[in-house]
Amino acid sequence: MSADVSRPNTRVGRLAERARSDAGTIEAILDAAYVAHVGVVVDGAPVVMPYACARVGDELVLHGSTLAGILSTVASGARICATVTHLDGLVLARSAFHTSMNYRSAVVHGVARVVEDAAEKAQLLDAFVDRVLPGRRAALRAMTRGELDATRVVALRLDAVSAKVREGGPKEPGEDLLPHVWGGVIPLALTFGEPQPDATTAPDVTLEALG
Numbered sequence: 001m002s003a004d005v006s007r008p009n010t011r012v013g014r015l016a017e018r019a020r021s022d023a024g025t026i027e028a029i030l031d032a033a034y035v036a037h038v039g040v041v042v043d044g045a046p047v048v049m050p051y052a053c054a055r056v057g058d059e060l061v062l063h064g065s066t067l068a069g070i071l072s073t074v075a076s077g078a079r080i081c082a083t084v085t086h087l088d089g090l091v092l093a094r095s096a097f098h099t100s101m102n103y104r105s106a107v108v109h110g111v112a113r114v115v116e117d118a119a120e121k122a123q124l125l126d127a128f129v130d131r132v133l134p135g136r137r138a139a140l141r142a143m144t145r146g147e148l149d150a151t152r153v154v155a156l157r158l159d160a161v162s163a164k165v166r167e168g169g170p171k172e173p174g175e176d177l178l179p180h181v182w183g184g185v186i187p188l189a190l191t192f193g194e195p196q197p198d199a200t201t202a203p204d205v206t207l208e209a210l211g
Contacts, residue, residue: 020163029106029163030055033084034131036108038062040080042073053084054124054131059155060108061115061124066152074154075114082108082156090186093170094178100170102185106163112154118145121153 020026036053039046049070051062060082064071074080089102115121122143129137170183177183195207 020165025104025165026106026158026161026163027055029086029104030060030084030158032086032104036060036062036082036084038070038074038080038082040070040073040078042070052128052131053082054127055158056124056127056155058158060158061127061153061155062112063125063128063151063153066150068152071152071154074112075152077111079109079111080156086190087188088167089188091166091168091170092183092186093172094176094181094183095172098170098172098176100166102167104163104165106161108156108158109160110156112156115153115155118148121148121151124153124155125151 030053033053035050037048037050039048041047047070051064051071054061062071062074062082066072083105085103085105087101087103091100091102093099115124125143125148126137129140169185172183197205197207
């Protein structure tokens with residue numbers, strides 16, 4: 001996977017010093033994501049919808065119902081834009097203008113391919129399950145042919161991709177550094193809560209530690 005930053009739709013304009021084009025950073029941002037927001041033009045109007053996502057090799061894989069209208073447009077060969085954003089902290093400056101957020105984001109442009117082969121589709125859907133919880137797929141039954149037929153899977157190559165990262169504390173002029181006003185960063189992170197088994201789960205069945 002290589003980020004082609006020469007393409008107009010992958011070039012970071014404002015605050016270009018925050019741009020990241022190395023594969024390691026881009027892959028880490030995508031690998032930490034559970035949801036990508038997918039934008040596409042449908043009947044002349046822009047539409048953005050969230051979809052579960054998983055990076056598999058050099059592709060960002062998305063899936064949904066075969067009845068989902070936006071995925072039908074995606075599958076027809078329309079150009080799309082998929083974005084992932086992680087909010088890492090609130091950056092509190094001593095002025096509203098310099099108050100900001102720390103984040104990691106990636107944007108992928110292109111035309112997605114439709115996964116038609118049943119074996120490949122099952123493999124990619126298995127990757128989704130293990131993205132939700134590593135190792136979970138091994139405990140589940142195999143997908144039925146009906147379930148595979150009801151699910152559309154598309155894969156977007158990571159050819160036209162860019163990333164942007166903001167980190168660190170507030171960046172503000174010296175005259176704003178008032179010691180009687182709190183300044184700094186409030187970290188934010190996505191964390192797992194305590195698992196809550198449903199009524200059909202046997203009391204002696206436990207879930208492996210989340211992490």
